[in-house]
Amino acid sequence: MTPTLVLVIVAAALFGAGVAVMLERSLTRVLIGFLLVGNGVNLFMFSMAGAPGLAPLLVDGVDEAALSDPLPQAFVLTAIVINLGLTAFMLALVYRTWWLAQLGAQGDIIGDEEDAEEDAVETAGLIRSTAEDDRAVQDVLDASDEEVRR
Amino acid sequence: MTDALVPLMVLLPMLGAATALMLGRHLRAQMAVSTGVLAAVATIAVVLLAEVDGSGSGIAVEVGAWPAPFGIVLVVDRLSAIMIIISAIMLLGVLVYAVGQGIADQHRETPVSIFHPTYLILSAGVFNAFVAGDLFNLYVGFEILLSASYVLLTLGGTGERIRAGITYIIVSLMSSLFFLSAIALIYGATGTATIAQLSVRIAELPQDVQLMLHLLLLIAFGIKAAVFPLSFWLPDSYPTAPAPVTAVFAGLLTKVGVYAIIRAETVIFPESDLSTLFLVVGGLTMAVGILGALTQADIKRLLSFTLVSHIGYMIFGIGLASIAGLAATIYYVVHHITVQTTLFLTTGLIERFGGATSITRLGGLRSASPVLAVLFFVPALNLGGIPPFSGFLGKVGLFVAGADAANGTAASQTLGTSSTGPAWLIWVVIAVGTATSLVTLYALARFWNLAFWRPTGDVEGYRSAMIDSMQEAPAGATLVATRTTPRLMVAATTALVLLTVALTVFAGPLYDLAGRAAENLRDASVYVSLVFPEGVR
Numbered sequence: 001m002t003p004t005l006v007l008v009i010v011a012a013a014l015f016g017a018g019v020a021v022m023l024e025r026s027l028t029r030v031l032i033g034f035l036l037v038g039n040g041v042n043l044f045m046f047s048m049a050g051a052p053g054l055a056p057l058l059v060d061g062v063d064e065a066a067l068s069d070p071l072p073q074a075f076v077l078t079a080i081v082i083n084l085g086l087t088a089f090m091l092a093l094v095y096r097t098w099w100l101a102q103l104g105a106q107g108d109i110i111g112d113e114e115d116a117e118e119d120a121v122e123t124a125g126l127i128r129s130t131a132e133d134d135r136a137v138q139d140v141l142d143a144s145d146e147e148v149r150r
Numbered sequence: 151m152t153d154a155l156v157p158l159m160v161l162l163p164m165l166g167a168a169t170a171l172m173l174g175r176h177l178r179a180q181m182a183v184s185t186g187v188l189a190a191v192a193t194i195a196v197v198l199l200a201e202v203d204g205s206g207s208g209i210a211v212e213v214g215a216w217p218a219p220f221g222i223v224l225v226v227d228r229l230s231a232i233m234i235i236i237s238a239i240m241l242l243g244v245l246v247y248a249v250g251q252g253i254a255d256q257h258r259e260t261p262v263s264i265f266h267p268t269y270l271i272l273s274a275g276v277f278n279a280f281v282a283g284d285l286f287n288l289y290v291g292f293e294i295l296l297s298a299s300y301v302l303l304t305l306g307g308t309g310e311r312i313r314a315g316i317t318y319i320i321v322s323l324m325s326s327l328f329f330l331s332a333i334a335l336i337y338g339a340t341g342t343a344t345i346a347q348l349s350v351r352i353a354e355l356p357q358d359v360q361l362m363l364h365l366l367l368l369i370a371f372g373i374k375a376a377v378f379p380l381s382f383w384l385p386d387s388y389p390t391a392p393a394p395v396t397a398v399f400a401g402l403l404t405k406v407g408v409y410a411i412i413r414a415e416t417v418i419f420p421e422s423d424l425s426t427l428f429l430v431v432g433g434l435t436m437a438v439g440i441l442g443a444l445t446q447a448d449i450k451r452l453l454s455f456t457l458v459s460h461i462g463y464m465i466f467g468i469g470l471a472s473i474a475g476l477a478a479t480i481y482y483v484v485h486h487i488t489v490q491t492t493l494f495l496t497t498g499l500i501e502r503f504g505g506a507t508s509i510t511r512l513g514g515l516r517s518a519s520p521v522l523a524v525l526f527f528v529p530a531l532n533l534g535g536i537p538p539f540s541g542f543l544g545k546v547g548l549f550v551a552g553a554d555a556a557n558g559t560a561a562s563q564t565l566g567t568s569s570t571g572p573a574w575l576i577w578v579v580i581a582v583g584t585a586t587s588l589v590t591l592y593a594l595a596r597f598w599n600l601a602f603w604r605p606t607g608d609v610e611g612y613r614s615a616m617i618d619s620m621q622e623a624p625a626g627a628t629l630v631a632t633r634t635t636p637r638l639m640v641a642a643t644t645a646l647v648l649l650t651v652a653l654t655v656f657a658g659p660l661y662d663l664a665g666r667a668a669e670n671l672r673d674a675s676v677y678v679s680l681v682f683p684e685g686v687r
Contacts, residue, residue: 027316034323041330048338071220072337075286079330082293086323089300093312093319100309134308 007047014040027097031090038083042076049073103136152201155194156211156224156281159234162187162194163274171267180266181249187270188245191277192238199231203666210283210680218283218681219344225283225680228667229480233280233409236484240401240491241273243646247495248394250638265305272298272398279406283681285333285343285418288410292329292374296322299403302395303387311390318387321373329370336363345417346681349674353421364419371414375407377465378435381458385442388457389450389507393498396450400457401491405483408464412476415468416671417678426571428469433579435462436586443593448508449497452597453490456533456590460486466579467548469571470555476668478547481661485532485540485653492529492646499525499643500601503635509597514606519635523602525643530598532650534591540653545587547661552576 014036022033053068166187173179202208208227212218226234248265275295282288300322304315337343339359340351352360369380376384384404388396415424439459446452464486467479497507499522504512516523532539556573653660670676678686 030320034320034327037327041327041334044331045334045337048334069341071343072334075333075337075343078286078290082290082297085297086300089297090319093304093316096307097312097316100312134310137307137309 004047004052007043011040011043011047014043027090027094031087031094034090035083035087038079042079042083045072045079046076100137152198153209153211155198156209156226157213159191159194159281160224160274160278162190163270163277167267167270167274170270171264174263177252180263184245184266184270185242188238188242188273191273192235192242195231195234195238198226199228199235202226202228202231203663206666207676208670208680219342219347219686222287223283223344223346223681224281224287225345225677226281227670227677227680228663229409229412229670230280232480232484232663232667233405234277236487237276237280237402237405238273239649240487240646241269241276241398243642243649244394244398244401244491244495245269246645247397247498247639247642248392250636250640250642251392251394251498264301268298268301269398271295272302276402276406280409283345285336285345285348288345289326289329289333292406293326295403295406296326299399303391303399305392305395314387314390317383321383321387325370325373328366328373332363332366332370335366339363344681345413346678347686349417349420349678350686352418360419360421364414364424367414367418368411368424371407371410372431373407374404375411375465376404376458376461377407377431378438378458378462381435381439381461384458385451385454388454389448393494393501397491397494397498400454400494401487404457404461405487408461408468408479408483411465412468412479412671415471416476417674420674423471425469425471426575428465429571429575429579432462432464432466432469433582435459435465436579437462437582440586440589440593444589446593447510449500449597449601450494450507452593453493453497456593457490459586459590460490460533462586463545463548463583466583467551469579470551470576472551472555473665473668473672474551474554475548476671477661477665478544478551480664480667481540481547481657482544484660484664485544485650488646488650488653489529489532489541492643492650493526493533495639495643495646496522496526496529499635499639502639504601509600512601513604514602516602518606521640522635525640525647526602527598528647529650530594531591532654534594535587536591538654540650540657541587543654543657543661545583549580549583552580556580 018033018036018038018040020033021029021036024030024033049069049072051068054062054066056067056070058064058067166183170180170183173183198209208225208230210218211224211226213222213224216222248269252265272295275291275293275298277291278294279288279291282291300315300319303318304311333343336348336352339355340348342348342351352363355363372380373383388399391399436459439455439457439462443452443455443459446455463482464479467475467482469475500512500515501507503519503522504515506512528539532541535541535545553576556576558573
């Protein structure tokens with residue numbers, strides 16, 4: 001069972017790049033980082049199958065020792081599908097925060113403690129405007145729903 | 151016959167979710183589908199518990215008749231059956247409450263048409279995690295419930311919820327990546343992901359490899375269970391969600407993590423011994439969690455902190471590594487799921503009725519609504535560990551098991567080959583646990599004093615050192631006091647309060663059941679022989 005070195009190196013590079021991007025504050029970059037690390041994990045899982053071999057089809061006369069391990073492939077396929085779903089959701093979330101940002105809210109910037117202390121007054125104003133934004137967004141949503149119903 | 155029932159517990163909620171989605175705007179039909187499905191799962195779980203409790207072992211089902219190490223295997227023993235029953239009952243209670251809220255709220259704060267399908271998918275994920283006999287299937291169960299929880303937490307997509315949800319979502323995504331990497335490494339080291347087979351093969355690995363795999367898996371589970379220091383995300387993300395969503399998350403999602411830790415300790419890594427780590431982390435979780443709760447003025451945040459704190463008791467029970475410790479842990483998990491969920495539901499009622507969740511703005515609730523007062527008072531005392539409630543019984547059970555383990559008496563049979571931590575450490579954690587219980591009571595009694603006993607007229611301009619020491623929640627939404635308590639919401643909450651009382655009244659038989667469930671976990675070979683009756687290597 002000797003896994004290929006290439007897969008390991010690529011997985012490590014994806015991990016490193018993904019974590020670096022994820023440390024940014026922007027939600028879009030976090031999503032990109034998640035995608036990179038997610039694919040890194042998938043490759044990593046794939047490399048656990050050992051050396052590549054023949055397609056795992058049990059037909060007559062095939063040498064079972066020469067087949068590659070199909071189980072990690074099944075795992076990776078499942079993980080890819082899950083990642084796809086999560087990515088779709090995250091994209092919707094990114095879009096929504098962008099929309100909220102357009103309306104004047106803080107958007108996808110998650111303030112940390114120091115920021116919050118620095119501009120506490122400003123934040124109080126923002127909170128108030130957030131509630132208004134929420135209502136505005138809700139109105140837009142309601143209106144679009146109405147249209148759909150018609 | 152009963153074998154066929156096991157996959158149904160996952161399938162029914164999935165099919166129910168699809169049906170509910172198709173029913174779209176027919177709210178009544180959706181309600182009928184989701185309550186029916188959850189009631190059916192609860193019934194199935196009761197039947198299965200009767201079956202496995204009678205036979206003394208459990209049921210292992212190979213899905214699609216693919217043999218165990220290759221196919222998906224679902225395992226039900228007493229522990230999983232107990233967890234599924236209590237989860238199904240809780241999910242059902244909260245659903246009724248949510249329906250009541252939806253009917254009462256004329257304006258569409260939450261898009262109801264997707265609530266029911268998402269809620270059922272969350273249930274399917276929870277049930278799948280409880281019956282998974284395969285590490286990868288456990289991962290899939292986690293992903294199902296997490297994906298659904300992302301949607302529920304950001305329901306309506308308001309700015310405040312999205313900001314709180316982002317923390318939760320990113321932390322959960324990371325923990326999933328951790329879990330997947332752990333599975334990859336475990337598969338690389340052992341060539342299997344079936345829990346029963348891992349139990350045999352992990353023991354053959356060198357000690358240091360075992361330790362690394364063990365810690366990696368525990369980090370993934372620890373984030374989900376909100377164990378200190380991996381609990382930072384919880385108090386920031388739970389409070390902003392709608393009351394029923396918070397209630398379900400608080401009650402169930404962390405306990406799925408605790409369940410996974412119990413399985414990891416008893417079946418996957420019976421040889422690798424981390425009892426001391428568990429005791430330390432358990433004690434710290436209790437202390438840090440409850441100290442956080444003390445400074446909160448907002449009841450939702452306060453409860454989120456007590457939630458973290460009380461996870462510590464379960465970790466302590468697991469760290470004792472004895473049958474008695476596990477039995478107490480299982481009873482405590484059941485107690486805590488019920489009480490924490492109920493308290494969050496009551497908070498939802500307080501929010502509607504009083505128009506606020508902060509003690510700086512609430513007052514005079516007792517005379518305004520005696521029903522609400524009772525609904526809050528009973529579970530609050532229960533959580534604080536006042537005798538004779540189940541919280542008291544659970545904690546006493548844990549402490550007695552701890553004292554037995556520390557004294558090395560006969561009652562403290564250890565699990566498998568693992569040993570308990572040093573005796574002085576156990577006594578320290580017991581002391582911390584007692585203090586935590588008292589501080590919980592203090593925090594809840596303070597909320598009670600200010601919100602329920604303080605006259606309404608005192609609220610404006612009321613100053614005290616007590617209130618000055620507390621922080622307001624960073625982003626308080628503008629709430630409207632409706633001064634109403636919709637009948638369905640009150641009925642659901644009352645039913646759950648009665649259930650917490652029932653846990654006390656029937657504590658004897660329930661504790662015996664928890665003891666028998668723990669007995670099943672005594673030896674990993676019990677679990678292994680369920681899946682592989684002919685033995686495995």
